[in-house]
């Protein structure tokens with residue numbers, strides 16, 4: 007199924023998510039949820055999606071820098087922990103929960119993450135550039151941190167004001 011993506015300022019986006027428990031791994035519910043998250047992300051033409059963006063307060067994210075072009079680039083990160091960051095890169099960034107807004111955000115150029123897969127197996131993955139950015143952005147979601155929190159207060163307030171206007175006009179649901 008394809009979920010409706012939750013939009014800012016829904017409070018679920020700014021809460022710390024709960025870890026996936028050992029008893030949940032290997033179950034069909036978790037596999038189905040991960041598969042639905044990929045379907046939802048591809049339908050929205052995104053390269054990353056975190057569980058709170060579909061209203062689930064769980065530490066699960068899916069990433070695919072190829073946006074569905076290359077199955078080998080699919081990454082499922084459950085209970086992720088960033089273990090190393092290197093370098094800096096400033097690039098425009100957006101979020102499926104804040105559609106229509108893109109701003110430059112400083113991120114580490116290279117990120118190593120430790121996470122569990124759908125079977126509960128721990129693994130490590132290292133990403134550079136777009137993948138590095140996606141890992142950091144999605145990991146932030148699990149702590150209730152949105153990319154607009156990483157902008158200057160001035161920029162953030164400007165975006166908030168524009169969203170309020172869109173809400174009043176009924177163009178933001």
Ligand code: NI
Nearest residue numbers: 100101102103
């Ligand atoms: Ni996002």
